[in-house]
Amino acid sequence: MKAALFEKPHVLNVAQRPLRPLREGEVLLKVESCGVCGTDVHIVEGTSRSTPPVVLGHEFAGTIEDAGASHFTQGQKVAVDPNIACGTCFYCRRGLIHLCENLRALGVDVDGGMAEYCVVPASQIYILPDNMPAYTSAFVEPVSCAIHGIDRANIHIGDTVVILGGGTIGLIMLQLAKSAGAARVFVVEPLGHKRELALRIGADKVIDPKAADVHAMIFDLTGVGADVVIECAGKVQTAQSSLELVRRGGTVEFFGVCSIGETFPFEPNKIYSKELTIVGSYVNPHTFSRSIAVLASGKVRVDKFQLDRFPLDGVHEALTFQREGRTIKSIIEPQR
Ligand SMILES: [Zn+2]
Numbered sequence: 001m002k003a004a005l006f007e008k009p010h011v012l013n014v015a016q017r018p019l020r021p022l023r024e025g026e027v028l029l030k031v032e033s034c035g036v037c038g039t040d041v042h043i044v045e046g047t048s049r050s051t052p053p054v055v056l057g058h059e060f061a062g063t064i065e066d067a068g069a070s071h072f073t074q075g076q077k078v079a080v081d082p083n084i085a086c087g088t089c090f091y092c093r094r095g096l097i098h099l100c101e102n103l104r105a106l107g108v109d110v111d112g113g114m115a116e117y118c119v120v121p122a123s124q125i126y127i128l129p130d131n132m133p134a135y136t137s138a139f140v141e142p143v144s145c146a147i148h149g150i151d152r153a154n155i156h157i158g159d160t161v162v163i164l165g166g167g168t169i170g171l172i173m174l175q176l177a178k179s180a181g182a183a184r185v186f187v188v189e190p191l192g193h194k195r196e197l198a199l200r201i202g203a204d205k206v207i208d209p210k211a212a213d214v215h216a217m218i219f220d221l222t223g224v225g226a227d228v229v230i231e232c233a234g235k236v237q238t239a240q241s242s243l244e245l246v247r248r249g250g251t252v253e254f255f256g257v258c259s260i261g262e263t264f265p266f267e268p269n270k271i272y273s274k275e276l277t278i279v280g281s282y283v284n285p286h287t288f289s290r291s292i293a294v295l296a297s298g299k300v301r302v303d304k305f306q307l308d309r310f311p312l313d314g315v316h317e318a319l320t321f322q323r324e325g326r327t328i329k330s331i332i333e334p335q336r
């Protein structure tokens with residue numbers, strides 16, 4: 001079978017890979033769609049952790065080709081939770097599976113979904129509604145991560161939420177924040193096509209940080225600052241400014257992935273005197289079935305996103321589109 005194999009930093013090749021036989025508890029998936037994520041771009045650039053050689057792709061869904069000895073059946077449409085916890089470490093036994101000391105992920109440490117076929121543990125798959133389009137099913141993983149982010153963001157009915165970064169995650173967060181009861185959601189994003197999309201899917205205001213003083217605008221609009229600020233850009237500059245945009249007693253969430261080792265100075269007295277709550281949000285513990293439910297209900301619409309679809313051979317172009325922000329989401333369709 002054909003697969004996009006990450007061999008070492010800057011070396012990603014579409015190559016033939018042998019398909020290994022199923023072990024106990026595994027199923028064989030025919031991959032229909034696999035989203036390209038910022039993490040994939042970082043892995044190929046060598047700035048994000050991975051265990052090469054490995055087939056990339058952690059946001060994928062498809063059809064069961066061989067159900068093995070599992071309770072699933074051939075032909076079922078399923079999405080895959082790529083994050084595999086060990087089940088026995090300190091964190092797993094406290095229910096914090098996403099903080100597992102031995103966490104491994106399909107598409108990062110184990111062969112993933114940028115391939116015609118993928119062997120996955122049956123415990124990682126979730127049945128999809130029959131009428132869910134393949135491109136939507138590629139969003140189950142990123143939406144599941146965003147749901148965990150919303151669970152941790154402390155949004156109350158009537159709140160004003162500021163989202164820094166209007167990429168895939170920012171646009172998903174916008175819709176989830178509205179569902180969670182936010183009265184107003186403002187999206188700060190430098191790219192015009194992303195700001196326009198944010199407005200079309202419900203942002204109450206979009207701000208171009210290159211043209212406007214974001215701090216002055218947020219304080220103009222709110223008087224006191226935002227109740228909740230969610231950093232979705234993964235940049236130290238936006239991480240730092242998030243602490244200035246929140247009101248006293250508000251919550252700042254770091255969701256975007258800054259590079260390891262990047263830092264910024266902050267004043268502990270401000271956290272103290274403004275009584276800020278600062279939270280992180282990491283991957284998707286137990287949120288996968290809620291993600292399928294929210295996508296199936298239409299509460300999160302990804303059909304309005306600008307999607308660019310590629311065959312496996314177009315994986316380099318797909319990554320370039322994602323890296324340069326030319327698309328909201330590149331999607332690999334390995335059966336094309
Ligand atoms: Zn991802």
Ligand SMILES: [Zn+2]
Nearest residue numbers: 086089092100
């Ligand atoms: Zn564990």
